[in-house]
Amino acid sequence: MATTTKTQAATASSEMEMLLKSKGDTLRFPKIGDLVEGTVISASKNEVLIDIEGLTTGIIRGKEIEDESNLTSSLKVGDRAIATVIDLENERGEMELSFRQAGHQKAWDTLIDLMRSATVIESKIIDANKGGLMVKVGNVVGFLPVSQLTTENYPRIEGGDKNKILAYLKTFVNKSMKTKIIDVNEAEEKLIVSEKAAWDEKQKAVLSKYKVGDHVKGKITGVVDFGAFIEFGEGLEGLIHISELAWQRIDDPKTIVRVGDTVEAEIISIQDTKVSLSMKKLKDDPWKVVLDRYHIGDTVQGKILKTNPFGAFVELDAEIHGLAHISELSTKTIKNPDEIVKIGQTHTFKIVSIEPENHRLGLSIKRLTENPEETAATATEKKPKAKRGKAPAVAEETPAEAAS
DSSP states (O other): OHHHHHHHHHHHHHHHHHHHHHHGGGOOOOOTTOEEEEEEEEEOSSEEEEEETTTEEEEEEGGGGOOTTOTTTTOOTTOEEEEEEEESOOTTSOEEEEHHHHHHHHHHHHHHHHHHTTOOEEEEEEEEETTEEEEEETTEEEEEEGGGSOTTTSOOOGGGOHHHHHHHHHTTTTOEEEEEEEEEETTTTEEEEEHHHHHHHHHHHHHTTOOTTOEEEEEEEEEETTEEEEEETTTEEEEEEGGGSOSSOOSOGGGTOOTTOEEEEEEEEEETTEEEEESGGGSOOGGGGHHHHOOTTOEEEEEEEEEETTEEEEESSSSOEEEEEGGGSOSSOOSOGGGTOOTTOEEEEEEEEEEGGGTEEEEESGGGGSOHHHHHHHHHHHSSOOOTTOOOSSOOOOHHHHHO
């Protein structure tokens, strides 16, 4: 039986060669891996036969009927079709073809074209993981990283809890998003899409109406550790960094704004489609008049807001906060400010320095026994001359720096 099959195959091959010679040099017999085009002469769910330019009959069957490009899903007799040669001759003397391989190549070629043309496409969300969303473009599976979501859909989960982020991302499964392709690699079967890139085109057009310095009114749409998101204008969204929410030092943005609040802000930066805004710029800087309220040598009451290895941040009033360096907390040497002060406690301090231009105010507990003239004289003596070549023993953090 095997001998008979080999004989039939050899005869068919010989006949094919004779046919090619009779056709002249205008026809070339396909090789494995070539794309061939032909006319559908029979089509069913499990098998498709096509006539390849009168040279031979090709058959597509089994898993090779599957097509990533979707171009062959509804073929009928008489239609033209393209397939990849996977075997020159099968047991029936027919050429084995594949829509799957041809469709795969066509699908990835199309994806490359879409990326190069920056076309906005629909991506269907089919699954989610902690890093982002699994998507399907046509029949090709790709990935949409969390970082490529728009600010509207970005997971604003307090504390960055990964399980909560995953639960949030799973709410998008079975939905579609407008995206752009930002990376394609057929060899690695890698497809990366971006919702942010698709939104950027629309946002750029709307943003062209705004410039740095413009005042806008909008609604707070999200509050996170590093600031608050505000929606304004025609669906635009920007970020008010924690350091731009108010002049005073802030640990938690929720103490200033909450989701749903309507606020006014000034645009301080536009970079591509990233908008940064400031609420504090619309208010007078309290440090400009700090010398009208406080003076070196004054004894004041202050609440401890925060401690760290180099000192304690102290709230004198709602707008002015000062710093009591660890060396100013006690006449004794201490290793930690918590040995003297605790967060939430109110203490009496002496003001030992005021620098309005740098938003700094120095406080001391140990100098409470000194008189104002001595304190002022000491502060004046200390200001200028830093010794060349000698770095300060401790680098101080200002309230503004700590907030940022």
